[in-house]
Amino acid sequence: MVALFVVLTFIFFIILDILITKAQKQTHPALSSVYNAPVFDRHSLVVPSEVFLSKGHTWAKVMRDGFVKVGIDGFIAKALGRLFVTHMVPIGTRVKQGDVIMLAWVGRSNLQFRSPVDGVVESVNPELTGVGLKNGYSKQWGVMIRPTNLMDNIRSLKYGQEMTDWMRTEFNRLKDFLGSHTPQVAMAGVTMQDGGTVMEGAVSMINDEGVKDFQNEFLTM
Numbered sequence: 219m220v221a222l223f224v225v226l227t228f229i230f231f232i233i234l235d236i237l238i239t240k241a242q243k244q245t246h247p248a249l250s251s252v253y254n255a256p257v258f259d260r261h262s263l264v265v266p267s268e269v270f271l272s273k274g275h276t277w278a279k280v281m282r283d284g285f286v287k288v289g290i291d292g293f294i295a296k297a298l299g300r301l302f303v304t305h306m307v308p309i310g311t312r313v314k315q316g317d318v319i320m321l322a323w324v325g326r327s328n329l330q331f332r333s334p335v336d337g338v339v340e341s342v343n344p345e346l347t348g349v350g351l352k353n354g355y356s357k358q359w360g361v362m363i364r365p366t367n368l369m370d371n372i373r374s375l376k377y378g379q380e381m382t383d384w385m386r387t388e389f390n391r392l393k394d395f396l397g398s399h400t401p402q403v404a405m406a407g408v409t410m411q412d413g414g415t416v417m418e419g420a421v422s423m424i425n426d427e428g429v430k431d432f433q434n435e436f437l438t439m
Contacts, residue, residue: 265292265385270375272334274316274439275388278375279359286335286368288319289359290351293385297392297432298324299419301351306342306361313337313363315371316439320360322351324422327429332439335371337363388436389416395435396420399428 265271270278275294279287295301305321313319313333320331341362351358365371376384393416421432 265381267378270334270372270377271381271384272315272332272375272439274332274334274437276319276331276334278334280365280368281362284365285340286337286363286365287359288334288361288363289346290320290322290331293388293392294436295351296418297416297421297436298329298351299422300324301329301422302348303346303351303360304328304348306347307339309339309341311339313339315367315374324429325426327426329429329433329437331360331437333361333363334375334439335363335365336367337365340364391435392416392421395432396424399424399431 265277266279268279270280271291272278275291277289277291281287290301290303301322301324303320303322307313307319311319314336315333317333318330319333319339322329322331339361343359343361346358346360349358396416421429424432
């Protein structure tokens with residue numbers, strides 16, 4: 219009984235401290251790092267107009283020479299936060315749409331990213347390896363592919379208004395996913411605030427099993 223009384227007293231004073239801090243319109247130190255984190259919404263997920271997206275969140279950009287640049291999209295960069303590419307398939311590798319072409323680490327979890335097109339890997343971007351993914355586009359491409367079945371592959375990729383609508387759907391799916399994988403009250407409060415924003419890197423804060431679930435739900439093709 220004495221031990222229970224001590225525990226209840228301790229909890230009471232913690233709650234009281236938080237309520238007093240809230241009344242003073244301050245952020246409690248235990249929660250400050252969470253509430254100061256940057257957030258994003260569906261309007262933040264801007265994709266360059268010349269880019270195609272796969273269901274596995276890899277992008278494809280057809281270059282003037284006919285080669286296709288491939289990278290990881292901005293949705294992943296926002297949702298996972300500090301994501302580091304650790305491996306890309308070797309030059310000369312023949313790949314099919316849906317084959318794994320890049321591996322990346324977030325926290326303690328290894329994630330697989332898949333090719334949006336069929337073809338042969340002509341070059342890889344050494345500057346991407348070991349560097350934290352930021353916006354996912356422009357200079358942060360991963361591999362260059364000489365396509366062998368581009369017209370058929372493009373039919374299954376997202377482009378234009380379809381891509382915009384799909385990205386909005388993915389953002390809503392992400393919110394639902396986080397709602398079922400983030401038991402921490404403080405974090406859930408941030409990810410769902412106003413019903414329209416998600417904390418950047420929120421997926422990296424769930425446990426390893428949750429990150430695996432994210433891969434199965436968002437990175438497969």
